Amino acid sequence: MIFDREKMLQLCNDWSKNTLMNTLEIVYTDAGEDFLTATMPVNPRVHQPMGLLHGGASVALAESVGSAASLMFVNPEKQEVRGIEISANHLKSKREGMVTATAKIIHKGASLHLWEIRIVDEEGKLISLCKLTNMVLSRRS
Structure with missing residues (x-):
């Protein structure tokens, strides 16, 4: 498959x-055979009360890009993907601008996919490092 x-x-x-x-x-912005990239603006919509990027918004970005990335390795007409575990280490705060998440495959099994998702700022500084495990299921009728 190409x-x-x-x-x-x-x-x-x-x-x-x-x-x-x-x-x-x-917004999904780039893809390759083993990665998927998406961006998310940092603004009050994704802030926590102290005016910083909410860790939950970072996790939502990571799970979104990692789960979507698993679609590259399944037949969406016959299979579905479910995130079953995610972990995140938030390393740097951010108040405004843009963050970019890139999911790279670590393990591609028939029923489990393991992804590393790096969320960086505009200068490439690491904001969060996440790990996501997806389960591949047969699509139900």
Whole structure:
């Protein structure tokens, strides 16, 4: 199967309409055979009360990009992906601007995918480091 970057990005962005990803303004921006990248603006919509990027918003970004990335390795007509575990280490705070999350495959099994998601700022400084485990299920009728 030949990887189609544009088709993957279109699929992810289309599936985001009227979802949390749309609410958080997450946009899928780049893809390759073993990674997927998305951006999210940092503004009051994703702040915690102290005016900083909320850790939960970072985790939502990480799970969104990691779960969508698993779609590259399944047949969406026959299979579904579910995130079953996520961990996050928040290393740097951010008040405004843009963050970029890149999910890279660590393990690609028939029923489990393990992703490392790095969330960085505009200068490439690490904001959060996350790990996501996805389960691959047969699609129910």
